[in-house]
Amino acid sequence: MSVVEVNGLSKIYDGGLEALKSVSLRIEKGEILALLGPNGAGKTTLISALCGISSPTSGTAQVGGYDIATQYRKARCLIGLVPQEVALEPFERVINTVRFSRGLFGKARDDALIERILRQLSLWDKRHSRINALSGGMKRRVLIAKALCHEPRVLFLDEPTAGVDVELRRDMWQIVRGLKADGVTIILTTHYIEEAEAIADRVGIINKGELLLVEEKNALMARMGRKTLRIDLQAPVSAVPTTLVGYDLELSPDGTSLSYHYDTSGNGTGITRLLQALAQEGLGLRDIQTTQSSLEEIFVSLVAEGTG
Amino acid sequence: MNFQAVKAIYIYEMKRFFRTLMESLLSPVISTSLYFVVFGAAIGSRIDQVEGVAYGAFIVPGLIMLSVMTQSISNASFAIYFPKFIGTIFELLSAPVNAFEIVLGYVGAAATKSFVIGVIILITARFFVEIHIQHPLAMLAFLTLTCLSFSLFGFIIGIWARDFQQLQLIPLLIITPMVFLGGSFYSISMLPPAWQSISLFNPVVYLISGFRWSFFGTADVAIGLSLLAILGFTALCLSLIWLIFKTGYRIKS
Numbered sequence: 001m002s003v004v005e006v007n008g009l010s011k012i013y014d015g016g017l018e019a020l021k022s023v024s025l026r027i028e029k030g031e032i033l034a035l036l037g038p039n040g041a042g043k044t045t046l047i048s049a050l051c052g053i054s055s056p057t058s059g060t061a062q063v064g065g066y067d068i069a070t071q072y073r074k075a076r077c078l079i080g081l082v083p084q085e086v087a088l089e090p091f092e093r094v095i096n097t098v099r100f101s102r103g104l105f106g107k108a109r110d111d112a113l114i115e116r117i118l119r120q121l122s123l124w125d126k127r128h129s130r131i132n133a134l135s136g137g138m139k140r141r142v143l144i145a146k147a148l149c150h151e152p153r154v155l156f157l158d159e160p161t162a163g164v165d166v167e168l169r170r171d172m173w174q175i176v177r178g179l180k181a182d183g184v185t186i187i188l189t190t191h192y193i194e195e196a197e198a199i200a201d202r203v204g205i206i207n208k209g210e211l212l213l214v215e216e217k218n219a220l221m222a223r224m225g226r227k228t229l230r231i232d233l234q235a236p237v238s239a240v241p242t243t244l245v246g247y248d249l250e251l252s253p254d255g256t257s258l259s260y261h262y263d264t265s266g267n268g269t270g271i272t273r274l275l276q277a278l279a280q281e282g283l284g285l286r287d288i289q290t291t292q293s294s295l296e297e298i299f300v301s302l303v304a305e306g307t308g
Numbered sequence: 309m310n311f312q313a314v315k316a317i318y319i320y321e322m323k324r325f326f327r328t329l330m331e332s333l334l335s336p337v338i339s340t341s342l343y344f345v346v347f348g349a350a351i352g353s354r355i356d357q358v359e360g361v362a363y364g365a366f367i368v369p370g371l372i373m374l375s376v377m378t379q380s381i382s383n384a385s386f387a388i389y390f391p392k393f394i395g396t397i398f399e400l401l402s403a404p405v406n407a408f409e410i411v412l413g414y415v416g417a418a419a420t421k422s423f424v425i426g427v428i429i430l431i432t433a434r435f436f437v438e439i440h441i442q443h444p445l446a447m448l449a450f451l452t453l454t455c456l457s458f459s460l461f462g463f464i465i466g467i468w469a470r471d472f473q474q475l476q477l478i479p480l481l482i483i484t485p486m487v488f489l490g491g492s493f494y495s496i497s498m499l500p501p502a503w504q505s506i507s508l509f510n511p512v513v514y515l516i517s518g519f520r521w522s523f524f525g526t527a528d529v530a531i532g533l534s535l536l537a538i539l540g541f542t543a544l545c546l547s548l549i550w551l552i553f554k555t556g557y558r559i560k561s
């Protein structure tokens with residue numbers, strides 16, 4: 001049985017905006033699912049509905065086999081949430097707010113556990129600091145500590161690494177992997193493709209309230225892993241030389257550069273052969289550069305696919 | 309029942325109270341003393357006795373009620389408005405708690421604070437006048453019920469308010485006048501007959517009258533009516549809160 005089951009979940013906000021359009025989704029125990037989607041896609045809306053922050057307009061969902069509406073107590077005990085917006089009481093001290101969260105979720109005080117979590121997040125030295133004396137990244141860590149302190153089995157991370165430095169990002173990934181090893185299921189949203197690449201098992205793409213696809217990361221990465229090699233020529237050419245036609249090159253309108261698309265997931269990229277062929281043609285190279293198709297482009301192509 | 313959650317909210321809120329202990333206690337003590345100076349000394353020198361009670365002592369129950377009512381409302385409304393304002397309400401909404409537990413935690417803490425303030429005022433008053441409480445148990449019951457019902461009412465205002473202006477609006481426009489016109493500093497019987505009848509529509513009159521009865525054994529209205537008024541008000545607030553959580557009014561989108 002899946003640990004999270006979403007069946008036809010829809011959300012229409014008061015203004016009439018349809019932020020979720022009958023989303024159905026299954027998430028297996030212990031997996032890491034990355035939800036990707038442009039701003040306003042509905043990622044936060046989906047998470048809020050599952051966590052009880054907003055009520056879905058229609059549809060149902062279960063967490064750990066418990067219905068989020070009728071058995072909300074049991075369902076929510078299993079859920080930890082790190083929200084997108086940093087919301088913390090400014091004058092409270094770190095340790096108090098973390099203890100508060102644990103109590104709120106019905107768990108008895110456990111100082112050893114809280115110490116472990118705070119140390120893991122490098123917050124232990126700051127435990128007696130007031131929240132408003134912390135930096136933005138540290139506040140985000142406090143939010144994570146609050147979400148973890150009641151030992152959730154399903155963790156929602158809504159853009160946990162937005163505005164976070166490289167080090168904390170790596171720490172975060174480490175923590176996420178550790179939680180996964182303990183059998184915790186993790187759903188995270190992100191705008192960084194390398195983040196999804198680094199930690200996710202599956203990737204879901206959501207746009208305009210619709211879940212376009214949920215796919216194994218490796219399969220998706222293969223599709224996303226298209227790269228382009230741009231070759232600037234020393235002298236412009238009027239057409240792609242006939243010996244190079246097999247490479248499917250694109251000539252720029254002014255004839256000064258060639259673009260070659262290749263796949264990093266394949267066995268060979270064909271770059272070596274192409275460069276040799278160029279040399280044989282006697283074409284002098286001025287510069288070469290490679291670009292990876294960005295998440296934005298992938299969205300565009302997927303959305304175009306989805307609607308077209 | 310998630311007792312841990314109730315305890316967590318209660319302790320968290322009480323900690324806020326203790327963090328600002330000086331401000332929390334100093335202002336009621338100072339304002340009470342001022343009332344004594346102004347009303348007790350200035351007016352008391354002209355009014356000798358009200359219903360056989362020295363004027364200085366006569367105003368004590370009204371003074372306590374005045375502070376307890378306004379403090380309950382401001383404490384409870386702020387306690388729930390603040391998380392809404394800064395966004396930390398998400399945690400309450402996502403926690404395995406029901407409306408009853410949330411209310412118990414927040415309103416319990418707010419009521420405790422105003423109870424403490426009420427007692428402090430009583431102690432302060434004893435420095436100025438001699439007070440003998442005829443019905444201590446009834447006094448405690450009235451005090452507790454007032455703290456509770458006005459904290460409930462404050463909680464409702466806190467949920468209803470969309471900004472800080474609205475948060476102040478009802479206390480300022482409705483509660484303060486009602487309390488001042490509710491016989492805090494005078495007996496209703498001192499008013500002209502027409503105003504006496506109008507006063508009977510002010511629910512605060514019943515609360516202050518009942519509370520004063522527990523001190524001196526004299527009342528403007530029958531003690532049973534006072535009890536009914538406070539119980540009715542508590543019930544009204546409870547049903548409003550029940551409705552708010554049932555519909556998610558101004559908490560959930």
Ligand SMILES: Nc1ncnc2c1ncn2[C@@H]1O[C@H](COP(=O)(O)OP(=O)(O)OP(=O)(O)O)[C@@H](O)[C@H]1O
Binds near residue numbers: 015040041045046
């Ligand atoms: N409380 C609300 N009332 C009305 N509309 C809302 C509300 N919250 C979100 N929306 C709208 O719903 C849509 C989805 O928003 P949501 O926050 O779920 O997007 P998101 O995928 O999380 O975006 P981002 O990547 O920017 O965080 C947006 O068009 C947004 O404007």
Ligand SMILES: [Mg+2]
Binds near residue numbers: 043044
């Ligand atoms: Mg979002």
